[in-house]
Amino acid sequence: MGISERMSGNEAVAHALKQINPDVMPAFPITPSTEIPQFVASMVANGEIDTEFIPVESEHSSMSAAIGASSAGARTLTATSSCGLALMWEVLYVAASNRLPILMEVVNRALSGPININAEHSDSMGARDSGWIQIYAENNQEVYDNTLQAYRISEHPDVKLPIMICQDGFITSHAVENITLVEDEAAKAFVGTYEPEHFLLKENERMAVGPYAVSPYCMEAKRAQAQAMINAKRVILEVAAEYEKISGRKYGFFESYHLEDAEYAVVAIGSACGTIKDAIDLLRKQGIKAGLLKVRVFRPFPGEEMAEALRGCKAVAIMDRCEGYNGNGGPLGAELTAAMYRAKLTAQTVNLIYGLSGRDVKVSDAEEVFRKLKALADGENLFGEYPYLGLRSR
Numbered sequence: 001m002g003i004s005e006r007m008s009g010n011e012a013v014a015h016a017l018k019q020i021n022p023d024v025m026p027a028f029p030i031t032p033s034t035e036i037p038q039f040v041a042s043m044v045a046n047g048e049i050d051t052e053f054i055p056v057e058s059e060h061s062s063m064s065a066a067i068g069a070s071s072a073g074a075r076t077l078t079a080t081s082s083c084g085l086a087l088m089w090e091v092l093y094v095a096a097s098n099r100l101p102i103l104m105e106v107v108n109r110a111l112s113g114p115i116n117i118n119a120e121h122s123d124s125m126g127a128r129d130s131g132w133i134q135i136y137a138e139n140n141q142e143v144y145d146n147t148l149q150a151y152r153i154s155e156h157p158d159v160k161l162p163i164m165i166c167q168d169g170f171i172t173s174h175a176v177e178n179i180t181l182v183e184d185e186a187a188k189a190f191v192g193t194y195e196p197e198h199f200l201l202k203e204n205e206r207m208a209v210g211p212y213a214v215s216p217y218c219m220e221a222k223r224a225q226a227q228a229m230i231n232a233k234r235v236i237l238e239v240a241a242e243y244e245k246i247s248g249r250k251y252g253f254f255e256s257y258h259l260e261d262a263e264y265a266v267v268a269i270g271s272a273c274g275t276i277k278d279a280i281d282l283l284r285k286q287g288i289k290a291g292l293l294k295v296r297v298f299r300p301f302p303g304e305e306m307a308e309a310l311r312g313c314k315a316v317a318i319m320d321r322c323e324g325y326n327g328n329g330g331p332l333g334a335e336l337t338a339a340m341y342r343a344k345l346t347a348q349t350v351n352l353i354y355g356l357s358g359r360d361v362k363v364s365d366a367e368e369v370f371r372k373l374k375a376l377a378d379g380e381n382l383f384g385e386y387p388y389l390g391l392r393s394r
Helices: 009-020 035-045 059-071 082-087 089-097 122-126 140-154 184-191 215-247 272-285 303-309 331-342 363-377
Strands: 003-008 024-027 052-055 077-080 103-108 133-136 163-168 176-181 254-257 264-269 290-295 297-299 315-320 348-353
Touching: 003 009, 003 140, 009 035, 009 103, 009 140, 009 163, 009 176, 009 184, 024 035, 024 059, 035 052, 035 077, 052 059, 059 077, 059 082, 059 089, 077 082, 082 089, 082 122, 089 215, 103 122, 103 140, 133 140, 133 215, 140 163, 140 176, 140 184, 140 215, 184 215, 215 297, 254 272, 254 303, 264 272, 264 331, 264 363, 272 290, 272 363, 290 303, 303 331, 315 331, 315 363, 331 348, 348 363
Parallel strands: 024 052, 024 077, 077 103, 103 163, 133 163, 264 290, 264 315, 315 348
Antiparallel strands: 003 176, 133 297, 254 290
């Protein structure tokens, strides 16, 4: 039976970590993820967990220490946001190529500049090709559930890749919501203990971590890493099915909301999806067949599955909470549009940029998107050449 509680997103993460009791957490504070290592450090000081907390001098050092701990055989995590994640850039690739199942809690915040501390996906999306699994949450319940599932995915012998669990800064990280917790013993049994096959501190182990790879071998290593990401698709669904048995909550690559018969669909990631759902409920009462595809898993990218879910739609708006600076839109728009093209979908498609630097997204904004989609399906483009949602006029 679940336990009802009220928690912020950061508190929910900390509670999940308390239930997991990982071995090592190196971390450096940065808004809005600072609370997570703060909560963990407090739990260590109070004797609630026996995690080794390592204060470091920067986020680059944090990920470097995480790589060392994970290489030694420890179940390891860290947390960061925005420029902290950017400072880790070099070692993100090292962690992934070394096939280390490190958990990183990413509280999404705009990358500088201009300097801004509010929600945006530019930080984690900037790292989308670093080889990390990426899973996103709409609300506090989901970030808790995703955290409990993370190690089961990343530590799987067919995967062995690091994983980011992402949530929107301040919108979920600091806002308090009602959530349902899994009981401690059930959570511990679900996550299990970490028993790596190979690690540096294992007696008589012959291995190297981060060696120089000469040309005849390096390409094969990268292909094996890519296969692990492909394998992660199957493992993510298997772990979600097991988690449903103890929690009653169902997860997949994405959530479909009134998408089965939708003529007009929005595709989005994160907290704005709740607002879009409210708009859909209002439009459905008016006879407009609106629907939502809420992306949960961005890496590995389930393009084929998402395209199939959108097959019956007349018009689709793909919404990015970050700017790709490529003259065409954002990363979700680019990748999903390509998947839809390969699937030979005929829906009219537009890529919308929204919510940058914490810009509010209102129900009326989402309603307007659907009305413009209806017009687009009828042959009239009201979006313009390069649409931003909620952009102030001059």
